Amino acid sequence: MERHDAIVIGAGLNGLTAAASLARAGLGVLVLDRNAAPGGLSASHEIAPGFRVPRYVLGAGGLPARLVADLDLARHGLRFVRAEGGVTIFPDGRYHASYRDGDVHRRELARFSRRDADAWTRYRRDMLRAARALTPLLEGAVEFPVTRGLSALRVRLGLADKVAAIDTDERRDALRLWALSAAEFLDSYFESDDVKAHLAAAAMMGGTLGPLSPASAGRLSTPWLAARGDAYGGAPDILLPHGGPAALTSALVAVIEAHGGRLRMDAEVTDVAMRDLKVRGVVLANGEEIGASVVLSGLDLKRSFLSLFQWKDLPDGLVGRVGRFRMKGATAKVNLALDAAPEFPGLPQGCPSVAGGLRLAGSIGEMQHAFDDWRARIPPRNPPIEVLIPSLSDATLAPAGCHVLSALVQYVPETLHDGPWNAERREALGDLVVARLEATSPGIAGRIVAREVLLAADLEDQIGLTAGDIAHGETTLDQMFVNRPLPGTGGYDTELENFHVCSPSAHPGPLLPGQAGANAAARVLALHRKRR
Incomplete structure (x- = not known):
């Protein structure tokens, strides 16, 4: 049977960060993912030929500077573009920009x-x-x-x-x-x-x-x-990986492979092999068994336990505690390919803050109304929308003269109170976003050559993220710090020996990208040194 020092389940940002940290420390690492390409939430997608956009997330941000340095990602081609802090455009056309x-x-x-x-x-x-x-x-x-x-x-x-x-x-x-x-x-x-x-x-x-x-x-x-x-x-300021989030993924993969680690895509883990509450390896969907001294899960907490183990084999009460961990979809994603640059006549000519993103939002009261609608599972009527046009800073993401637009729509219920998210309602949401964009950028609707609308259910179906919760669990205070992933833990060990959680379901959640993976790897290495 094939065997490794460590297996990481999931090739998302945190899983890759954990794998890169372990590989650099000399452990034999194998990363397994059910998808055809690495990246998870940060995966890039070609919405039309030559138009590359982060499919599930906005596309801004990167690893903390310390992690970039520790993993020597610059040597593997990672570069960042610094942009101004973005601009909010209000419904009446007024705006507020941020500057460094x-x-x-x-x-x-x-x-x-x-x-x-x-x-x-x-x-x-x-x-x-x-x-x-x-x-x-x-x-x-x-x-x-x-x-x-x-x-x-x-x-x-x-x-x-x-x-x-x-x-x-x-x-x-x-x-x-x-x-x-x-x-x-x-x-x-x-x-x-x-x-x-x-x-x-x-x-x-x-x-x-x-x-x-x-x-x-x-x-x-x-x-x-x-x-x-x-x-x-x-x-x-806003950090934008040059080449999009895919460039960050590629750099992490390069680090793993440079230190002897391996990635296997289209390799879905269906079971974690266990004996006497000690994890011994994993089982793939094709029945293949792979052994490991330690297994790290980059999946969310619910997927990590409720889909990878037989519940009867788990310690008493663990299934209930994991089940009470709250995960709720609150966002939708709209991706656009544009055949020309959008114009914003209400902003100063050449406003540099546009490169850092646009927020289409009303007053705090209006945002609260949108939040109340979300809690009541009412279809969005006036949701806050955050927009990034990454091709303004990185021309490699679209053909010459063209652009890609990434829009995150806030307070979109995972399920609706009065029926399912059918095709008509999905397209209505896309139309709402385009209409809001058209109000601030006249003519943008006529520049669209491709459009994609993704709901919480799409994230669950396509990348296995429970409820489509991009934070991997609510970030309320009772689910943060020592309470993340479960009350009294705040760490990466679990009640199963040799099994660790390295996704944002663990501390510090989504506050620092990649940090949960790095912290989990540090814990595994500390235990490895102690055993030796």
Whole structure:
């Protein structure tokens, strides 16, 4: 029987990051995935000949700088383009742009409120402070063991030391950030409703909280986790992998293969082989068995346990605990191929913020109404939409003179209260998005040469993501930090020896792309060294 030191199930971003980390450490690694190409949520797709677009996600972002350096991804061709922080276009045609330059950004804020321009320094200072306090907790496990013993005591003391190292003011600010709603938190800094809506719209995308939901303010910190500089700078920039997310995937694959690892696509894992609660390997759909000293699952928590194991073989109560882990689809994806560049006459000529993305959103109240519709499973009527035109920064993604457009539609129910998502309703959603784009970019409808509308069910069917939840589980406070993936864990070990979760269902979730995979690999390597 074929055997490896480690098998990683799933060739998504976190699975590949875990595999690359393990391979660089000298372990024999095999990555298995049921799809024809790696990438998972970040997979690229040719919507029309020559038009490449990230199929399931927006396409911005990349691994944290430390991981890029640790994995030496630049040597394998990975490059990033830095873009301005994007622009929100409101229904009446007004706009609010974000700029990296602090002076320019404050002038933009002053168009809405001179007081808010002055308040920006305090807001940026506090966001940078929150990010500094949060980052050390994200770059490692935060498990808080419920068992007794010396090793468990050491873990508790280590976590206590991390918390104690945080400045008192920073701890106080962190509590506010993770307790208040986004609306309440922003009210304490700004007076302009447009400024607050601009910041809230960026934070709510991809999540299952509304701007008035308790603890939703925590999502405001995400763009700042990679930000640098002092309080006098502007808004965080946007990182775009040159070549799209597929370029990041290719670089990770290159690292794995350069260190002796292997990928097998079209290789679906249907069972995890186990004896005496110890995992021994995997079984593929074709019946092939492959042995391994350790197995890491890049699948979401529910898929990792409820589809890969016989429930009767799992420890008592585990199936119920996994079943209570909440996963909810809240987004849809619309991809467009355009035969010419879209124009935005309501924006300044050559506005650089467009390259960082467009948000089509109304007031905080209107966003909350869209959230309430989602909770009631009502078809979207006025959803927030985030748009990226990656070909503005990377001409390799489309034929000369042409462009691709990636739109993430927020607060789209996985299931509807009054019937299924049929073909007619799917196309109606696509029409709604195009109509919203047409209102800000007249003529764009006539430039469309191909269109694709993807719902939560498509993500579940095509890449096996439960409920189409792109966050791999709700990011409410009761499912984050020590409670992710299950209460009291905050780590990557499971109740099954030699089986680890390395997907965003584990800590830190989607807050830092690839970090769950890197953290899980670090845990596996620590156990490997201990055994040796």
